Amino acid sequence: MPDFDYDLFVIGAGSGGTRAARVAAAHGAKVAAAEEYRVGGTCVIRGCVPKKLLVYGAHFAEDLQDAKRFGWNVPDCDFDWKTLTRHVFDEVDRISEAYGSTLATHDVEVIREHAELTGANTVRLASGREVTAGTILIATGARPQIPECPGHEFGITSNEAFHLPAIPRRILIAGAGYIANEFAGIFHQFGAHVTLINRTDVILRGYDESVRDRLLQISMMKGIQFRFHAEFRGIEQQDDGSLKVMMTNHDPVEVDCVMFATGRIPNTQNLGLAAAGVELTDKGAIRVDEDSRTNVPSIYAVGDVTDRVQLTPVAIREGQAFADTQFGGKPTRVDYGCIPSAVFSHPQMAGVGLTESQAKTKLGSVKIYTSDFRPMKNVLAGRNERALYKMVCDGETGRIVGIHMIGPDAAEILQAAAIAVKAGLTKDQFDETVALHPTMAEELVLLK
Template sequence: MADFDYDLFVIGGGSGGVRAARVAASEGAKVALAEDSRLGGTCVIRGCVPKKLMVFASSYRETMQEAADYGWDCTYGEFSWPPFQKKLNSELDRLEQVYRGLLEGSDVDIFDARAELSDPHTIELSSGEIKTAKHILIATGGHPVRPQMENAHLGMVSDDIFKMEQLPKSILIIGGGYIACEFACVLHNMGVEVEMFIRKSGILRGFDEEAAGLVSEMMQQKGIKIRFGTTIVEMKRAADAEDDERKGTNSDAAMGAPAREDMKVKEEADEGEGGPIWVKAANGETRVFDQVLFATGRKPNTSDLGLENTDVKLGRAGEIEVDEYSQTAQPSIYAIGDVTDRVALTPVAIREGMAFVETVFKSNPTPVDHELIPSAVFTQPEMGTIGMTEEEAMEQEPVDVYCTSFRPMQQAFLDRPDRVLMKLVVSQETDRVLGCHIVAPAAGEMIQMAGIAVKMGATKAQFDQVCAVHPTMSEELVTMKTPMRSG
């Protein structure tokens, strides 16, 4: 190893890269890490952490409303974004320093620079330094993308949400995935008028359809407007659209009276950065919003890494192709996390980083386990899920579906319409629980516990043997005796 500057050079300072660097260093390896943005990566700086803090902030609206109905004397006004954002930025700065301190405490050399490969063992840094390493680990993550359309730059992506100086009065969210739905709920509860355009017939494609359907129903019931089978075909600044109309570029039929009235209202409002945005839907309807958020997908960060100077292969989506040990086609180069486009979750990237260290530095070849990973969608209400959806399971084998949807005690007391869902998908042949899906407040907390049982291969009979904790919502997971349907 003396022929190289480092035993391991990690490119990317997110959760997966940092964990791999620290653990490898603890095994006696000489390790360096390069990050050209902020340590902490997507999760800590522009994803899970700030988003969850926004979820917390937005949840107090309903909490205070319910408190008043429960008898508390509550007085409250509107949500104020600037003080929250100031506190948020301070917390992210603190967390970034925690990550830096962890690396420094592990004797990992940190380069605040962009890294590019010039060959399978050589890294060129934007600072001008050149380093060599026996092993290279790429953990550069991914980034949100905008659609290929004119003026797409006028719209935000998820990274931009946390940089807003003020909350918009209205926002159009394009997309129906978990990022789109989470921000729709958060912004709505913060007082923003939210509308969603979704190309498909439902939200949260790939999740259990019944569970996703309840989330959709609750979102709309709370006041979020969702338009299915819809997307935008044109967007521009509202002022430009009005100029075009004056010049005759847009006909009255194309513009429509409602859109012109929207523009007049928007002109009288605070225009914010750049002013309101005019959009045209595929059906010809037009609207004006203060902001547009594209939540239409993410892509791996593989450009400008110098991968062409190696034998590393990329997939159709631009992801780095790896084997079960996270090794690329170039033996000295490994990759973990979102850049591999396997399972884009922070805990998975950390697990992949740990398995990499086991394989390379502890002589213990450890494949990555991507089976039965619990996850949560932090909508309001939340959705927690592990294992197969009902649709997936029914395509594979005969199953029994145990499901119940009801008004929880806390909301039923107030005669509120909020509903929750508890669902188990069970193999008829083995009685094993193939999937568990929960829609409820704190579903993320519940699915972590249920996930242990499902991962262990628990059967429905074993669920039934557990005594219920009463009165709770989750007791339904162990009290459902009759399948709602089979197939």
Template sequence: MAEFDLDLFVIGGGSGGVRAGRLAAAMGKRVGVAEEYRFGGTCVVRGCVPKKLFVYASQFTEHFEDATGYGWRLGERHFDWPTLVANKDREIARLEGLYRTNLEKAGALTIEGRAVFVDPHTVEVAGKRFTAEKILIATGARPNPHEALPGREHCITSNEAFHLAELPRSIAIEGGGYIAVEFANIFHGLGVETTLIYRGKEILSRFDGDMRRGLHEAMEAKGIRIICQDIIQRVEKRADGTLEATLKSGGMETYDQIMLAIGRVPNTNGLGLDAAGVETGVRGEILVDEYSRTNVGHIWAIGDVTDRVQLTPVAIHEAMCFLETAFKDNPTKVDHADIATAVFSQPEVGTVGLSEEAAAERFEELEIYRASFRPMRHTLAGRHERTIMKLVVDAASRRVVGVHVLGPDAGEMAQLLGISIKAGVTKDFFDSTMAVHPTAAEELVTMYQPTYRVRNGERI
């Protein structure tokens, strides 16, 4: 008789947990995957996928406007929020079913309920106990509840934004990260009077400065109000149902809805980690080594719960490295360098590698190649929004250490650019590559002369 019920027990049925569970089961391992909410996790159910669907919906406002410059005549327009929500829910239900089905087809046991450690090798779900030789924690993260904010109960997070009964006439979004920025563009595109409130000097901290400033200007030109270096200190619900926000600066603002998008915290509460002896950090994140192994040798953790890089593709990659390490006798470290990513704002931001600011701290001298132009698609439409493209190059090695794009389809460009940057290509490879004309992306291979240089952190 086997010593354990299962070879692997996965806590969390999100993208990382499902990938690990499905492929381990396909290898012939006895696998159980427990999920307390819906299979697919944050990304599929109330994150990347529904958000991108909402982004598409919100872009039609500008598409309709731009069409007239190309000779189209459009009739009366009407947007129906309940239709969007219902169609989104139908697609999410379909995807959730696929995640569960694929697990079961691979031979994994799917278990509904919250898994809690009883001891280092035992978990309990819905009153039933399972023992496992190896355990993988992939419980993700949740929106920061901002419990210290008076009136917090009147606000929503990104979770609730996908299920609003009706579209508000006005909304304030507190935060300056990609979630806050994306939702600000979504709501504005759907006709909501939108205000973004951020405590920092500029939105999208840690992104390249040109991208941050360029997007800020573009959003304000569209009509999105952005308040920096301020925070909401109190929220009160008025008799008419509107929300009154008191700002640290002393101002008072009234909105139909207030959304808090001030970061995400690891989902480790109530997992019984003490019973398993698993160590956590100051934010509750599970501490792991380069192989995603915790301080308990047979317990691993991947994805947002480790608070390393909170991106779905990262969790999936960490799952693949875990499988190589735990089941294929091929210890594989997770490489978090040069991760391509995108902000699905309007315009989009696509980026891979180091920002100019980060690169200036690492390299003695940089060459910066920068182009700013109005893309062809905007000319007949009469839209003045500009695209910005930027290459950050280490002057000594000529290696391209960062690429940043602000403009249409920037996310698609970032995915392909990520391969080049990961391969360590030099600026000479960009220079020797023929352009595809006419495209916006051709600017990336036609910037031959540096716009400026940076030496010891100073532009020269």
């Protein structure tokens, strides 16, 4: 057996890489993880964690108004963006340190340098040191994609959104996925005039049509503007510092900030992949098999860099499965079926399983059950905003193949409901469950 410096060398200490390193070390492997930025990766540092904290902060805009209808004498309140972001960054620091402490507790050596492959079992660090490992795992994640248009350097991405010195008075967001819609809701609640542009006329492709249409309706009712079939033609900076955005099929728009939310691309640059002979897909992701192994037997990859499913919990599952399989003697593969997902928009969207159109294509015979209602809190608050719950069932067996919803706390409710879909429960079993009243979630067992 060759004598290596490490049993496992992980490049990238985000959610997937950290889980893989920790679990492999717990199985007895000698592990090192190289991270050139901060331990925690996109989710902890500049993704779902800080963004969700901004979502919480943004909700207070409506909550403070609603409180007046509930008898609270709430004065007009000012919002301080810098106070919020300061506390958000403090929490990010805390979680990042916790990730690092977890690795240290499991005797994982954290190397805070850039690392790149020089061969199937060799890695060169930025300092020039070269190390060897029996197995190498790449978990470098993905980064925001920036459109190629004149003036694109004047725009920002979700990475920079957290570091804005103030809330822009007018912001244009390019894209129609979850990042675009979440930040549209955040900035709108903080008082910005928001315009969202998209190349097509579909938002949140992949989510159930009726649920995403409801979000579009509510967003427009709140005052968010949408421009569809609009592609960038250029961005010009004006003398007063504002930005003039030119696009197809629409008149130019003048704003104070442009944010690109047009997708994320795998971080495969400057990793030495070609030198090690690692193959990429047509989209530039690392090609892997069901065990996260590349075409080079000693090199693996997990998380967004593989572009399978770009979700943090999936990267964690992949890291766990890799470590258990390679170092724990417990062969494990990730099941990519029935993965729940959510959009932390205003209001939230969440879904699991097949959409109505997907079910009709796959199963032919389907039955759809819905509840279109006004949550009790919205009624008393005088807020004309309706929730929509939708259950998609196999028409022959009654098995639930999908649940989709939009409304307050939709993501929290769906997490439990996703278990039922994964377990293959039927509509009859939901009907047999006594409702927990008065709640929004009870609508799931009262669907007609």
